[in-house]
Amino acid sequence: MVKTNAMRLLEQAGIAFSVREYPVDEEHLDGMSVAEMTGLSPDQVFKTLTARGEKQGILVFCIPVNEELDLKKAAKAAGDKRVEMLPLKELLPVTGYIRGGCSPIGMKKKYRTFLNETAILFDEIAVSGGQRGTQIVIAPDDLLSFTEAEYADLT
Numbered sequence: 001m002v003k004t005n006a007m008r009l010l011e012q013a014g015i016a017f018s019v020r021e022y023p024v025d026e027e028h029l030d031g032m033s034v035a036e037m038t039g040l041s042p043d044q045v046f047k048t049l050t051a052r053g054e055k056q057g058i059l060v061f062c063i064p065v066n067e068e069l070d071l072k073k074a075a076k077a078a079g080d081k082r083v084e085m086l087p088l089k090e091l092l093p094v095t096g097y098i099r100g101g102c103s104p105i106g107m108k109k110k111y112r113t114f115l116n117e118t119a120i121l122f123d124e125i126a127v128s129g130g131q132r133g134t135q136i137v138i139a140p141d142d143l144l145s146f147t148e149a150e151y152a153d154l155t
Helices: 005-012 031-038 071-078 088-095 117-121 140-147
Strands: 018-021 046-053 057-064 083-085 112-116 125-128 134-138 150-152
Touching (some): 005 134, 046 071, 071 083, 071 112, 112 117, 117 140, 117 150, 134 140
Parallel strands (some): 057 112, 112 150
Antiparallel strands (some): 018 134, 046 057
């Protein structure tokens, strides 16, 4: 198993987590496939989406893979008028991560982060481990405190 920067950061902070690996397939980069390959419920596997708020700048939203981000709810949670998804070409320079491997843990800078409130329904949720083929399974409150995120209704 390859140890990612996200994993190192959690270890340094003394936060418990486990790792689920899955085969990377360019045609199955979607979250539903990841949930299936890792044996987790799609409600408990969270994708990390990066957006730009009109006033707030870069914002990070973690939502279940079987849901769509509601941009109006995202803007409301961030206290912004409008939020739009970050263009794919900006993802790597802004976050340090590529599509399919974007983790809320260990981005280039500390961005304001929101975790969909449904995460509290689970003892553990999964987020990207920082590279394709790797999921970090972690308690939602641990993820929340480490990333200084806020729970919000985002879908």
